[in-house]
Amino acid sequence: MRFAYSVKQKVKIAVLLFFIMTCSVLIRILEDKSVKNMNESFITLYNDRLIPAMDLYHIVENLYARRNIIESVLYSNAVADELGLKHNLSRYNHNIDSLLQKYEKTYLVQQEKVQLQDLKQNLSSILRMEQDLVSNIYNNQAAAALRLYEDRGKRMFSSATMHLTKLIDTQKQVGNEIIEQTEKIVSGTKIYSNLQLALAILIGILIVGILFTSNVVNIRNDKYNLN
Template sequence: MKFAYSVKQKMKIAVLLFCIMGCTLLIRFLEDKSVKDMNESFVSMYNDRLIPATDLFYVAENAYLKKSLFEEVLYEPDHLFNPDELKDTLGKLNNAIDSLITKYGRTFLVKQEKEQLSELKKGLLTTIGIENKILAAAASGGIAEARKLYEAEGRESSRRTIGKLSALMSIQKQIGEELIKDSAFMVSGNKIYSAFQVALAVVIGILIVGIVFTSNVVKISNDKFNLN
């Protein structure tokens, strides 16, 4: 009778151990998935946020350089004005901006970023068009005509373009903050998984002690039976 009871108890423990093993494997799977997601999140943060944010910074720097260049060149003494040198410098800055924008466009972009990037490209093309008009005015009418056109259109166009660039950088910051929150959530999930593993280890320890205790009880009962 006691032997049958012992076998029944051991079967219950075996089933429970099997369930614990299944839970352990599931937790392990969830941990691996969480680590993989965290790795992808960090890679995305570097490739799609940190590097592009740096590129946008250089785009902004070049845009400010163009604005400062016009402010400096168009308001210096007339005899120092060199339209060819201005055109050459603007060409280099515009090429650098175009290269950076193209590189930025290859990264992962959310819907807001795509829309804002499209607006920024339009603004850059408009600004370049006005710059060419200013250069043409300088060639035909001199620095005075170029200065009037810059004051009428150029300065405001540069301001709008820089504003669109700032908006894009703000979206970049928001997405980066969301990625950080997601990573923090994944870390907290791993902590929960670790706590479950510790709890399962404790349960397994208790079950092992139970199995050993049950075995000793059966052995003692069998010894008494043999003595009788």
Template sequence: MKFAHTVKQKTKIAALLFGVMACTILIRFLEDKSIKSMNNAFISLYNDRLIPATDLFYLAENLYAKRYILEAFIEHQPKKESEHELLQRLVKHDANINSLLQKYEKTFLTQQEKTYLAELKAKLKENKTIEDRIIAAETTQANGATKSLFETTGLDSFNSINSKLAELTQLQTKVGEELMKDSKYLVSGSKLYSGIQFALAIVIGILIVSIIFASNVVKTTNQKFNLN
């Protein structure tokens, strides 16, 4: 009976140890998954938020440069540069803007960002048409008429593009904050897993002590039985 009781106790302890081992493996798997997700979140924060936000800033710089070039061309009488030279300078900035847009499109975009981007591209295309009208008008109309076109239609187009860029930048910040929240959640999950692992380590220690204590009891009982 004593032997059967001992075997039963050891079986219980073995089952508990197996359960602890299974929990440890599961927690390790979840922790690795959490670390991987955290790493992906930080990579996305850099590649899909920080870099694109910088690109939007450079896009705005090119837009302001185009506006300054066109304004200077209209104001200077007589002209310091030909229409061909003006177009070459504008084309250079257009190429920079298109390159930045293509780079931006390759990043991860939310549905709202895709909508804003499509609207921005449409406004840039519209602005290019307005620029062509202003340049063409400068060669056929009086300077006052061209300046008026630049300061009304041209300015409205510029402000519209600038407004859309601001919306995209704000959206970048908003999505970035959401990624940071996700990262904080993952960090708290990792802390929880570490706490559970620590608790399991204590349980394993207690079980080991119990096994040693039970073995000593059995050994002492057997010695007394043999003496009798």
């Protein structure tokens, strides 16, 4: 009867150990998934937030370069080379278009899509305004060119800068949200690690319990045999 009782206790402990092992495997799977999600968050933060934010700053630089070229022609008495002016404006326009195409390929939230569309429309207006300016300047209509820039050009450039600022702010906002999500993932990974440690300690306690039970049974059996 004592032997049957011992076997029954060991079966209970074995079932408990199997349950703990299953929990350990599940925790391990969840931990691997958390690590994968954390890795994806870092990749997204770099490829879809950090790099695009730098590209937006480069667009701002090219936009200001275009504006400086136009103002240097309008507000100076120097006669600019028509082909040189067109070439410089075209070069900066090409740089902006390339950066925008690169930016469009990244992951964009709905707010960014709307802001990007507004920016592209604004840049198209600036391009048409620049073409009219160049045409006026080299058709001896400097006064008309200056008036066009004062009435529309400045406002267009300011609007483009505002759209770019909004996009950069959205980049920061979404980037902060990704960082917060990553922090939650890290916290969850710590919890999984602590659970694994607790289960390991529990397994150790159960093993000691099994050994202790076995020793007690052996001692009792020895005493029984002596009697």
